[in-house]
Amino acid sequence: MKLLAMLLLYAIVLSADSKTLMYEIISNVLDNLETPKNKIIYSDDENLLKNLGKHYKTSQTCQESTFIILQKSTLEAACKSKDIFVLNYDLLSTMPESLGAFFFQKGRANIVLLKPKLKQHHIKPSSELLPYLEDKIW
Amino acid sequence: MVVQSIKKEVIFISLLAFLSLFFIYVYESALSSEKKIYEHIQEDKINEYKYFFDNFTNHLISTYKITTKEDFYKLLANPEKRMVCQKSLELFTSKEVKYIYILQKDKDQKFRFLLDASKQDKANFYQKFDVKDNAYQKIYTTHKAQIIYQKNIQNLYLTYLYPIILHHSVVAIISVDISIKFKHDIANIMSSFKIFFKFLIILIFLLIVVIIFYIFYYYFSRKKLFLDPLTKIFNRNYLEEISSLLRLENYAIAMLDLDKFKTINDIYGHKCGDYVLAKSAKIITESLRNDDIVIRFGGEEFLILLHVRGDARSAISMCERIRKNIENTTFIFDEQEIYVRISIGLNTHPVEAKYLDEAIKLADKKLYIAKRNGRNQVVSSLKNNMNILNEDKQQKDISYVKQALLQKNVVCYFQPIYDVKIKKIIKHEALVRIIDNDGTIISPVYFLPNIAHTNIHFKLTKEIFRICFETAKEQNQPISININYSDLINKDIENMIIDNLKNNYELASKITFEILESDEIDNIELFIEKIKTLHTLGCTISIDDFGSGYSNFKTVLDMEADYLKIDGTLIKNIDKDEKSYKVVKNIIQFAKDAQMKTIAEFVHSKEVYDKLVLLDVDFLQGYYISEPKATLQTEVDNKISHPKD
Numbered sequence: 001m002k003l004l005a006m007l008l009l010y011a012i013v014l015s016a017d018s019k020t021l022m023y024e025i026i027s028n029v030l031d032n033l034e035t036p037k038n039k040i041i042y043s044d045d046e047n048l049l050k051n052l053g054k055h056y057k058t059s060q061t062c063q064e065s066t067f068i069i070l071q072k073s074t075l076e077a078a079c080k081s082k083d084i085f086v087l088n089y090d091l092l093s094t095m096p097e098s099l100g101a102f103f104f105q106k107g108r109a110n111i112v113l114l115k116p117k118l119k120q121h122h123i124k125p126s127s128e129l130l131p132y133l134e135d136k137i138w
Numbered sequence: 139m140v141v142q143s144i145k146k147e148v149i150f151i152s153l154l155a156f157l158s159l160f161f162i163y164v165y166e167s168a169l170s171s172e173k174k175i176y177e178h179i180q181e182d183k184i185n186e187y188k189y190f191f192d193n194f195t196n197h198l199i200s201t202y203k204i205t206t207k208e209d210f211y212k213l214l215a216n217p218e219k220r221m222v223c224q225k226s227l228e229l230f231t232s233k234e235v236k237y238i239y240i241l242q243k244d245k246d247q248k249f250r251f252l253l254d255a256s257k258q259d260k261a262n263f264y265q266k267f268d269v270k271d272n273a274y275q276k277i278y279t280t281h282k283a284q285i286i287y288q289k290n291i292q293n294l295y296l297t298y299l300y301p302i303i304l305h306h307s308v309v310a311i312i313s314v315d316i317s318i319k320f321k322h323d324i325a326n327i328m329s330s331f332k333i334f335f336k337f338l339i340i341l342i343f344l345l346i347v348v349i350i351f352y353i354f355y356y357y358f359s360r361k362k363l364f365l366d367p368l369t370k371i372f373n374r375n376y377l378e379e380i381s382s383l384l385r386l387e388n389y390a391i392a393m394l395d396l397d398k399f400k401t402i403n404d405i406y407g408h409k410c411g412d413y414v415l416a417k418s419a420k421i422i423t424e425s426l427r428n429d430d431i432v433i434r435f436g437g438e439e440f441l442i443l444l445h446v447r448g449d450a451r452s453a454i455s456m457c458e459r460i461r462k463n464i465e466n467t468t469f470i471f472d473e474q475e476i477y478v479r480i481s482i483g484l485n486t487h488p489v490e491a492k493y494l495d496e497a498i499k500l501a502d503k504k505l506y507i508a509k510r511n512g513r514n515q516v517v518s519s520l521k522n523n524m525n526i527l528n529e530d531k532q533q534k535d536i537s538y539v540k541q542a543l544l545q546k547n548v549v550c551y552f553q554p555i556y557d558v559k560i561k562k563i564i565k566h567e568a569l570v571r572i573i574d575n576d577g578t579i580i581s582p583v584y585f586l587p588n589i590a591h592t593n594i595h596f597k598l599t600k601e602i603f604r605i606c607f608e609t610a611k612e613q614n615q616p617i618s619i620n621i622n623y624s625d626l627i628n629k630d631i632e633n634m635i636i637d638n639l640k641n642n643y644e645l646a647s648k649i650t651f652e653i654l655e656s657d658e659i660d661n662i663e664l665f666i667e668k669i670k671t672l673h674t675l676g677c678t679i680s681i682d683d684f685g686s687g688y689s690n691f692k693t694v695l696d697m698e699a700d701y702l703k704i705d706g707t708l709i710k711n712i713d714k715d716e717k718s719y720k721v722v723k724n725i726i727q728f729a730k731d732a733q734m735k736t737i738a739e740f741v742h743s744k745e746v747y748d749k750l751v752l753l754d755v756d757f758l759q760g761y762y763i764s765e766p767k768a769t770l771q772t773e774v775d776n777k778i779s780h781p782k783d
Contacts, residue, residue: 089265106237106259106315107291110268131248138250138264 023051025109026069026085026102030056032126033118035067035083042079043069045087070095083121092137099123100132112137150357157346164342168335175331179324184298188283190230191300191312198223199304207309210302211242214252220263227255227312234323236294237315240302241267241274249274252310277301278308288315295321366434368412369419377433377441384443386497387489390453392442393501394422394460397479397513399438400660410471414478421467425460441498450486450520457482457516465514479514481505486520503587534572534585539594542572543601549573550605551766555618555737556758556774558751563774565616565650567759568606569766570598591624599625600634607638610648615770618650618680623659626668639675646676652703654682659693666696673698680737685725695732701757702729706740709760713745719753726753 026048030039041058042065043049049058052069059065062079071087073094084098092101092112099117103110111132113125118133125133198204202213214220227238237256241249249269251261261267273284277299288294300312364376396402396418403411415438422440423432431443442460444453461480469476483505488497500519508517542548552566572580589595603619610617625631639646651672659665669679680701681694685708694702704725708718722738729736738750741760750758764775 089262105261105265105267106239106256107288107294108268108270110266112266131246132266132268134266138262138266 019047021109022087022102023048025111027052027055029085029100029102029111029113029129030067032129034124034126036122037066039067040065041067041069043071044074045069045071070098083123150353153353154350157349161342161346165339168339172328172331172335176324176328179327183320183324184283184285187230187298187314188300194226194312195302197226204304206304207242207307210304210309211252214240215263217263220253224253224255227253228257230314231255231257234317234320235314236317238312240310240312241269242310243274243278249311256315271297273297273299274311277311281306281308291315293318295319366419369416369434371419371423371440372431372433374433374435376431377435380431381494384494386491386494388445389488390444390446390450391485391488391497391501392444392453392457393435393483393498393505394440394442394457395481395505395509396438397481397509402476402478406471406474406476410474410476413471414469414476417467417469418464418478418480421463422460425463426456430456441501446486453484453486454516454518454520457484457518461514461516481508481513482516483508484516484518484520486518506587534580534588536589536592536594539572539585539589539598543594543597547573548598548601548605549768550602550609551579551768552609552617552770553759553766554764554771554774556763558755558758563764563771564757565618566770567618567652567766568602568609568620570602596625596628596631599628599631603631603634603638606649607645609770611645613770614648616648616650618652620652620654620682622654623665626653627661627664632668632671635672636675639677643676647678650678650680650701652680652682652701653697653699662693662696666693669697669699681734685721691728699734701737702732702734703737703739703759704755706760709738709740709746709750710742712749713743719749722750723753726755 030041030052039056041049041052041056042060042062043052043058048069048071049060052058062068062076062082065079065082067083067085068075068079069085069087070091073091075084075095080097084095086092086095086098086101087103089101089103089105089110089112092098092114097117098114099121100111100113103112111129112134113129113132114137115133115135118125198210198213202209202219204210204213214223227240231238237254237259239254239256239261240252242252243249249267250264251267252263254261271286273286277284278301281301281303283301284299286297286299288296294315295318296316298314298316300314301308302310302312364372364379366373396414399411399414402414415434419432419434419440422442426432426442427445429445433441433443435441442457444456446453461482464478464480467478469478483501483503485491485497485501485504488494488500491497491500504517504519508515511517549571550568551571552568554563555565555567556562557564570582570586572585574580586595589598599621606617606619609615621631639649653669672679678700679697680703681697681699682703683705684694684702685705702725704722708722708725712718712722726736735756737757737759738755739759741747741750741758741762743762746760747758747762764771
């Protein structure tokens with residue numbers, strides 16, 4: 001919790017390097033999400049995927065992955081049942097399958113994790129992520 | 139001296155430190171003033187927002203009759219009403235205000251958007267907003283607006299948090315994210331202030347640099363200030379500088395004067411004079427120890443502060459060493475050998491004087507004695523220091539004489555000059571006196587030496603002349619007046635004599651000028667010329683104190699004097715001292731051959747009188763005849779019996 005909070009604060013303080021921080025925060029969020037399957041990450045953000053590849057097993061296609069991080073709304077229908085995390089708050093609504101999001105709102109780093117979706121995907125968040133849990137999308 | 143030097147360095151460094159601190163203070167003050175002005179402008183701008191938000195919330199609360207936190211939530215949960223409120227709030231978005239929104243803390247302590255009037259990056263109603271700054275929590279406890287200075291969040295400068303308070307409780311926060319433009323706008327306003335402060339700082343910096351430069355200049359040039367460029371020894375500035383710090387009990391004071399220096403200058407030229415001065419200074423310095431101080435006092439005069447370690451006699455031997463070293467040194471200039479001698483007057487106990495000046499004056503008196511006694515010698519005050527000091531108490535200084543002149547206390551006493559042949563007083567010699575405030579008659583020995591070569595001396599001479607001219611005129615009696623070489627060549631005195639005696643032969647014929655023999659006569663031609671002027675006016679001339687001084691027979695003859703007054707030191711023992719008798723006899727013969735009448739002064743006894751009569755002296759003067767009196771006399775005090783009678 002403390003580490004994540006610090007990273008969020010750090011993201012505010014040093015937004016000049018916000019991409020790097022974003023990668024670290026997402027990596028941290030992934031660390032704190034306990035998924036039923038081993039995480040094989042796919043993302044339509046190549047840089048993110050490359051960065052996460054340092055810590056996680058990654059895949060170049062969504063079919064072979066178990067955890068998808070999207071910055072755009074386009075996704076093959078076959079992949080829609082997988083664990084989807086988005087990089088835009090609005091994508092949470094446009095992609096109802098997504099279980100959470102990381103985004104910058106008015107310059108501040110924000111995390112939203114949808115409690116029902118996590119439950120549906122049998123994902124258990126660690127206590128560090130509890131403040132970011134939401135019952136629904138507002 | 140060393141301690142003093144260290145003290146001055148400490149003062150100098152302290153001054154530098156003070157100036158540095160002063161500059162830092164000015165610099166800090168300028169920066170802090172700049173900061174304060176900046177903060178003031180910023181505060182004013184923020185107060186504008188506060189004023190607006192006060193009106194905005196009051197309007198909401200009164201229009202929608204909000205009494206609780208829930209009412210507020212319900213109001214903004216209503217999309218239509220929220221839109222109305224949003225429109226009101228949107229009015230305040232600008233280039234400066236990037237985001238403006240209302241947040242509310244839910245039961246889980248999460249901050250949520252109730253309304254977002256921002257034109258971009260708009261949040262949904264009740265969307266969670268992750269805020270980490272403590273100010274968001276603090277506003278709920280303090281109920282006071284908070285300012286968060288942002289560090290480059292999307293060009294945000296600061297976030298202003300305004301609490302919406304209902305019944306002493308914060309129900310929501312209006313958050314305004316102000317862009318960096320706000321800062322730039324203030325910076326623009328500040329630019330003129332900044333230029334002013336920069337100018338002020340530069341000006342003060344330059345001023346301090348100039349002051350430091352002058353301090354350095356003074357510090358490094360002060361040594362130059364105290365050194366005589368010719369002799370490379372200290373000058374009088376240095377004496378003045380140290381005079382207040384001198385402990386006279388540790389020093390003896392010697393005044394040194396190069397003998398006949400003017401003659402060296404006249405014969406060999408000024409370059410040679412400079413060479414003699416520089417070399418003499420070097421010899422003097424080399425003859426001394428490190429803790430003695432040599433000062434070029436003026437012209438060919440030197441002053442030495444001799445550090446005395448217990449015995450004052452060591453100072454005498456130091457002076458004697460200097461004298462011998464000068465005497466034994468061969469001065470060669472342009473292949474010419476120059477013989478240089480020095481006279482030294484030494485005050486061994488300057489501490490007994492009140493002031494340094496007084497102590498120097500005493501050394502100077504000793505120097506005068508050394509000169510008078512034939513030069514090239516050391517005269518010390520050691521043996522008779524106390525006598526001199528006692529004498530000194532009776533001594534009258536220049537201001538005393540000045541005062542006496544102002545108060546008309548200067549008078550003349552007259553001593554008769556007696557004609558042996560006709561047995562009558564034929565004239566009187568005028569002798570100056572000062573009447574003290576208590577009526578005491580002050581003899582010239584107590585004031586004349588102290589005013590020699592001063593303007594007061596000339597004023598005194600003029601006053602004596604005035605008295606004598608008046609007395610001679612009123613009483614129709616001849617009077618002898620003493621005049622020395624410096625008086626004779628003084629233009630004012632010459633003019634006074636001419637003004638009174640020219641075209642007044644009757645008065646001029648009654649005046650005899652007694653020219654004092656003196657070693658000061660450095661221009662014989664001028665001297666003779668002035669005497670001729672007196673002759674031309676109709677005055678008679680008498681050579682005073684003949685036989686004691688230079689006694690240059692050629693000069694005496696050139697003077698064409700009418701009288702020759704034989705020196706008292708030869709006369710007073712003439713009845714006992716065979717040598718004096720023979721000298722006087724020869725002087726009388728010389729005078730007769732030169733067609734001059736003789737006057738013998740100091741006739742104090744019948745025995746002396748008889749001897750002089752036998753030697754056929756023309757005129758006699760002395761206490762045996764009559765003592766000086768305030769008035770002219772017609773009869774002598776004693777009934778004089780002539781040997782031939």
